[in-house]
Structures are given as structure tokens and as C-alpha cells.
Amino acid sequence: MIYTVTFNPALDYVISVDHFQTGVVNRVNEEHIFVGGKGINVSFILKELGYSTKALGFTAGFTGEKVKAGVKEMGVDGDFIDVEEGMSRINVKLRSDEETEINGMGPHITEADLYKLFAKLYKMGKSDVLVLSGSIPSCVPNNIYETILEKLASKNIYAVVDATGQLLVNVLKYKPFLIKPNNFEIEDIFNVKLQGEEDIVKYAKKLQEMGARNVLVSLAGDGSLLVDENGETHRMGVCKGKVKNSVGAGDSMVAGFIAGYLKNGDYEEALELGTASGGATAFSDSLATKDFIYENLRNLRGNK
Structure with missing residues (x-):
């Protein structure tokens, strides 16, 4: 089973405005509401690619109910913990001449709420996959990813961590199966300026020396690079x-x-499908569909 954790899911209110200006009334010409959250996004794409997941996380208030209903409509199996104080976020994503985001606060997650999450994670077994992705709310201890992997260390799971800075560095001693920094995040971690692909490989290998098994580096318009185990x-x-x-x-x-x-343990194939999936979402109004992912995969292979 694949588990994803989203500490602070949200309703994303995505609006388009022609030539947005501050200090005046702007008229929206297009609007959508999506269920947001990095773990939820991972769960949806895996569902499109034929894999079942269990999406864990925290929700609260009327927005939390909408999040849970939206996850269900996406065809994803959600198992969220209801938090008493606060409400799930509404994030505003403004598309205009530039993209602007205004993110809400989210609910207050207590220690008791975290123990409920741990109880769900303890059900994981050998070779299950756990995806920890994104930032964490300020009410949660900043070592929470580290704590989760410490508690699950004996279970021999595949841990995937998509986080930044110390949140990422602190989990490396638990030998996560995969981490996905980008080139700028690598620069921040090591306080360096990367001069080219040789430097990227060099510092990806340093992350391996610190514990990561596989390092997937996203390079935006320049593609991606994987240093495998x-x-x-x-x-x-x-x-x-x-x-x-x-x-x-x-x-x-x-x-x-x-x-x-998971299909056959081939890292080249994994990188291809990852690249095609990321590109398909970038070329879509929301998260990509299975058909569009495989269309991009065929085009990617044809251009190699």
C-alpha cells in the first residue's frame, strides 16, 4: 500500500485576471476550486496510473468537509483526522502577468492529533510506500518528518520525502528511498552556487553520503537528473x-x-514516467489525466 501525508490540505481558489493591478477593482475572467495539498496531488496521480493509495492528513471546519468530499470525488481513498480548532485553508492562486499565491493558515494540530496520525502509520508493513511532502504548519514540531521515520524505522518501508532545507536534511539518517530537491534547494542546503551538471551530480552524491538512497533533482526547464542507489x-x-x-x-x-x-524496479523507466507526469500536469489546467500522461511519455521517448 502507498500512504501519503498532507499536514495542511486546502481548497485552492484558482483565478485568472487580465493584467492584475493592486489598489483597484480587478475582474476575474476564469475561476476554479481544486482540492490542494502535495500528498493529495501525489495520491491522485498514482490513482490515474493504476495504484491505490491512502491519503492521510488533518482537516477542520466547513472547508475541511469540502476537502474530504473533494478527495472522494477525485477517486482517492482519504483517511483524514478531524481537528477541533480552526479550519482547513483556502489558498488563492492568482494567474495574471505573473503568478501570485496567498496561502491560508490552516487548523491548530495538537499532540493528541499527531498521535492519531502515528496510530494510522503504525499499520504500515514491509515494502509499503510512505510519501512525506511539503512544508508543515507552525503548530507542528519542525522535526515531525524525522519523528515519523524514526517511529517507522523497523518496518522496512520505502520512504519518499519531498521537502526543503533542514526538514529534508534531518531525515537523511533514516535512509529514505527517494528525495526530490531542485537545484536551488541543493544550493541552499550546501550554501554553494552550482556551476553546471557536474556540480549537481557532485552534491546529489553528497546527499547520498548523508543517507538518501536515490536523489531526483528537478531542473525546471532543463529537465531532471537522477543519481540512483x-x-x-x-x-x-x-x-x-x-x-x-x-x-x-x-x-x-x-x-x-x-x-x-513499482512497475519493474527500473530507474530509467521511473525517471521517464516521472518526467512525463510532471510535464502533463504543467500543460494542464489542473492535475494531469492518465491519457495525457502517457501521451507525454510517448512524445518524450520519441524526442530522445
Whole structure:
């Protein structure tokens, strides 16, 4: 079974405005509401690729009820913990000449709520996959990912961590199966300026020395790079298409990589499907569909 954890899911209110200006009334010409959250995004793409998941996390208030209903409509099996104080976030994603985001606060998660999450995670067994992705709310201890992996260390699970800074660095000693920093995040971790692909590989291997088994580096318009646990480096270009949406593209890459690896344990195939999944979401108004992912996969292979 694949488990995803979203500490702070949200309703994403995505609006388009022509030439947005501050200090005046702006008229929306297009609007959508999506259920947001990095773990939820991973669960949806995995569902599209034929894999069942259990989406865990915390919800509260009337917005939390909408989040749970939306996850169900997405065809994802949600198992959320209801929090008493606060409400699930509403995030505003403004698309205009530039993309702007205003993210809400989210509910107050207590220690008792965290123990409920741990109880659900304890049900995991050998070779199950756990995806920990995104930032964490300020009410949660900043070592929570580390604590989760420590508690599950004896279960021999596949841990996938998509986080930044110390949140990522602190889990490396638990030897996560996969981490997905981008080049800028690597620069922040090591306080360096990467000069090219050779440097990216060098510092990806340093992350392996710190504990990561596989390091997937997203390079935005320059594609992606994987340093796998066998010492091999894999390089992948980008899918061809018009970028419409950056929200969820990285999560889609993670989901595609997991699905590709679970198919037959081939890292090159995992990187291909991850790249195709990320590109398909970037070229869509929301998260990508199965058919569009495989269309991008065919095009990606045709351009190699």
C-alpha cells in the first residue's frame, strides 16, 4: 500500500485576471476550486496510473468537509483526522502577468492529533510506500518528518520525502528511498552556487553520503537528473508543450517516479514516467489525466 501525508490540505481558489493591478477593482475572467495539498496531488496521480493509495492528513471546519468530499470525488481513498480548532485553508492562486499565491493558515494540530496520525502509520508493513511532502504548519514540531521515520524505522518501508532545507536534511539518517530537491534547494542546503551538471551530480552524491538512497533533482526547464542507489546517473530532458500550470507538477513527478519504479524496479523507466507526469500536469489546467500522461511519455521517448 502507498500512504501519503498532507499536514495542511486546502481548497485552492484558482483565478485568472487580465493584467492584475493592486489598489483597484480587478475582474476575474476564469475561476476554479481544486482540492490542494502535495500528498493529495501525489495520491491522485498514482490513482490515474493504476495504484491505490491512502491519503492521510488533518482537516477542520466547513472547508475541511469540502476537502474530504473533494478527495472522494477525485477517486482517492482519504483517511483524514478531524481537528477541533480552526479550519482547513483556502489558498488563492492568482494567474495574471505573473503568478501570485496567498496561502491560508490552516487548523491548530495538537499532540493528541499527531498521535492519531502515528496510530494510522503504525499499520504500515514491509515494502509499503510512505510519501512525506511539503512544508508543515507552525503548530507542528519542525522535526515531525524525522519523528515519523524514526517511529517507522523497523518496518522496512520505502520512504519518499519531498521537502526543503533542514526538514529534508534531518531525515537523511533514516535512509529514505527517494528525495526530490531542485537545484536551488541543493544550493541552499550546501550554501554553494552550482556551476553546471557536474556540480549537481557532485552534491546529489553528497546527499547520498548523508543517507538518501536515490536523489531526483528537478531542473525546471532543463529537465531532471537522477543519481540512483547503484551509482548510475540518469539525465532526462523536458516534455514539449505550453506551460499552463505550475501547481502540482513536482508532486506529479514524484508520483510518476513511484509508479514507474513499482512497475519493474527500473530507474530509467521511473525517471521517464516521472518526467512525463510532471510535464502533463504543467500543460494542464489542473492535475494531469492518465491519457495525457502517457501521451507525454510517448512524445518524450520519441524526442530522445
